[in-house]
Amino acid sequence: MQHGPNNTAFWICGALLLLICIVKLPALIRRPHDMLLRAAVLLLFIGGWVFFLAAPDSIALVNRISGVPNFAAPLAYSAMTGFAGASLLLIINWRPAPPDVTRRASRLCISAYALVIIAINALFWCGNASVEQLTLFDGYFARTPFIREMIVLYLVAHGVGTLTTSVLCRRWSKQVDGSLRAGLLILVPAYLLHVVYDVIKLVAIGGIWTGRDWNFLIDQVAPLTAAPSALLVVTGFFLPLVGPRLAQTVADLRHLRLLAPLWKELRHVPTPGALRSTLPWWTRPAVRLTGRKTAIYDALRALAPYCNPAVREAAYRAAKEAGEDGDNAAVIADTAMVLAASRGAPSTGQNEQGTDGASSLGHHDLALLALAVSSPIVQQFREPRRLAESSDS
Known part of the structure; x- marks a missing residue:
């Protein structure tokens, strides 16, 4: 044997x-x-x-x-x-x-x-x-x-x-x-x-x-x-x-990583009525991704009344001058407007204008907004000086 x-x-x-x-x-x-x-x-x-x-x-x-x-x-x-x-x-x-x-x-x-x-x-x-x-x-x-x-x-x-x-x-x-x-x-x-x-x-x-x-x-x-x-x-x-x-799991993880810059900017935005909770580490990536997208959309809706169309227009012009095509310029402009609103820019208190200014956000994939966070133009419009100039214009 x-x-x-x-x-x-x-x-x-x-x-x-x-x-x-x-x-x-x-x-x-x-x-x-x-x-x-x-x-x-x-x-x-x-x-x-x-x-x-x-x-x-x-x-x-x-x-x-x-x-x-x-x-x-x-x-x-x-x-x-x-x-x-x-x-x-x-x-x-x-x-x-x-x-x-x-x-x-x-x-x-x-x-x-x-x-x-x-x-x-x-x-x-x-x-x-x-x-x-x-x-x-x-x-x-x-x-x-x-x-x-x-x-x-x-x-x-x-x-x-x-x-x-x-x-x-x-x-x-x-x-x-x-x-x-x-x-x-x-x-x-x-x-x-x-x-x-x-x-x-x-x-x-x-x-x-x-x-x-x-x-x-x-x-x-x-x-x-x-x-x-x-x-x-x-x-x-x-x-x-x-x-x-x-x-699919790998794709969800990549999507989560892609959304990370946008989520980092918006995670502190108050969202009345929304329950924020940290999911356990063993939660499936698909569930985490759904929760992350929902939280970002909640933050965008909360910021809608404070989005300034003037910031968007100024950022759009700057993107076009930098050589971006129309679609990319629009994404960069919307991202700049959202981040400006999240920082409580001086002239973002007009709800009616803000609602109109935020109306285009639903047309963009969240991943595109997240990618635009690192754009030099978006970074410029995060500075108080540029925000004030945009409001004055």
């Missing part, structure tokens, strides 16, 4: 897959008829057990509990075959296609792999595998009637399923973009590693049939593909699920 890193690697990979499976279970309970979601959960569940059953210590435990030497072999081979079938089933349901085509392909996939799994177990019970083998089952029984057919059947079925999945992922990746494309491109080598695993074992068995001792390929070389393939499979399926949300 082998102990140590081999078992640990298998168990970690299995735990990761089962953890993601558990995360997806609530969604499956809410949408029990979602075939795509069912296929994804099935794949993750089977994939997790594949790695648990592949660990040498797990094999010994299953054999000991069942009381049947090598009872873990048909279980592990059935799980690996089911994993290949579930992978193919997931891609079939994931790719856009007419519903009737998807249903027909799904039924064919399920039927074919169910028959293979039945055949694997039937061949095991027809054969004689009475000598327990934890890591060299394929090599030891490569010449045993029925058992050799079982081994070849599972390797071929697993290889065909994973190779087909890899090819479909590659083809589909050319039609999509973003995190979905990235996930599919990761799944291509992930499933090719499974194919490599099967090919290595088939080569070893072929060598044994011709009198060569190539058992080292089975227990030393082939397992090297297990951990990388598991990591890639987890990443490939997980990335499209979290990619859009992650991208």
